[in-house]
Amino acid sequence: xxxxxxxxxxxxxxxxxxxxxxxxxxxxxxxxxxxxxxxxxxxxxxxxxxxxxxxxxxxxxxxxxxxxxxxxxxxxxxxxxxxxxxxxxxxxxxxxxxx
Amino acid sequence: xxxxxxxxxxxxxxxxxxxxxxxxxxxxxxxxxxxxxxxxxxxxxxxxxxxxxxxxxxxxxxxxxxxxxxxxxxxxxxxxxxxxxxxxxxxxxxxxxxx
Numbered sequence: 001x002x003x004x005x006x007x008x009x010x011x012x013x014x015x016x017x018x019x020x021x022x023x024x025x026x027x028x029x030x031x032x033x034x035x036x037x038x039x040x041x042x043x044x045x046x047x048x049x050x051x052x053x054x055x056x057x058x059x060x061x062x063x064x065x066x067x068x069x070x071x072x073x074x075x076x077x078x079x080x081x082x083x084x085x086x087x088x089x090x091x092x093x094x095x096x097x098x099x
Numbered sequence: 100x101x102x103x104x105x106x107x108x109x110x111x112x113x114x115x116x117x118x119x120x121x122x123x124x125x126x127x128x129x130x131x132x133x134x135x136x137x138x139x140x141x142x143x144x145x146x147x148x149x150x151x152x153x154x155x156x157x158x159x160x161x162x163x164x165x166x167x168x169x170x171x172x173x174x175x176x177x178x179x180x181x182x183x184x185x186x187x188x189x190x191x192x193x194x195x196x197x198x
Contacts, residue, residue: 007144026197026198043198044197045194045196046194046195048194049192057108057156096145098122098125098144
């Protein structure tokens with residue numbers, strides 16, 4: 001791969017009492033996102049010690065692909081619904097793979 | 100896969116001025132770790148906004164495989180050398196994949 005892909009860990013801190021409400025929203029987001037041409041990897045994990053702590057492990061072809069994701073109709077529609085159940089702001093770590 | 104694998108994000112917060120010192124240590128750790136039978140995935144990323152913030156994205160066959168890793172000779176030898184250059188404690192998020 002010539003240019004380095006862009007990796008991202010996106011973390012949500014959801015009210016642990018609202019997990020049942022967000023799971024179908026996450027599922028819809030994941031299904032639509034994996035269809036995006038610039039999406040190399042998009043996986044949702046849950047913290048075993050905090051059920052409200054969700055972590056997306058993402059890999060994008062480039063910055064433009066991530067921008068397209070954030071401005072996509074499904075992101076703009078679904079993410080605000082998820083955020084309703086958040087206890088605090090998310091955490092976003094943009095990374096590149098080194099080893 | 101019957102039983103769910105164990106996923107882990109292990110984060111180090113290294114003095115940004117000491118990155119050159121830790122990279123060869125990380126490389127030795129990654130090479131040895133990928134040989135471990137219970138290691139499914141072991142990848143090192145670097146925060147694009149903080150060069151001292153390193154993130155291991157890991158997947159282990161099970162808890163016992165992660166325990167074997169932590170008690171391995173290469174882990175016990177190399178990790179303390181890396182930690183010398185840390186500014187603060189690491190952060191460890193044990194997770195399971197849900198989507």
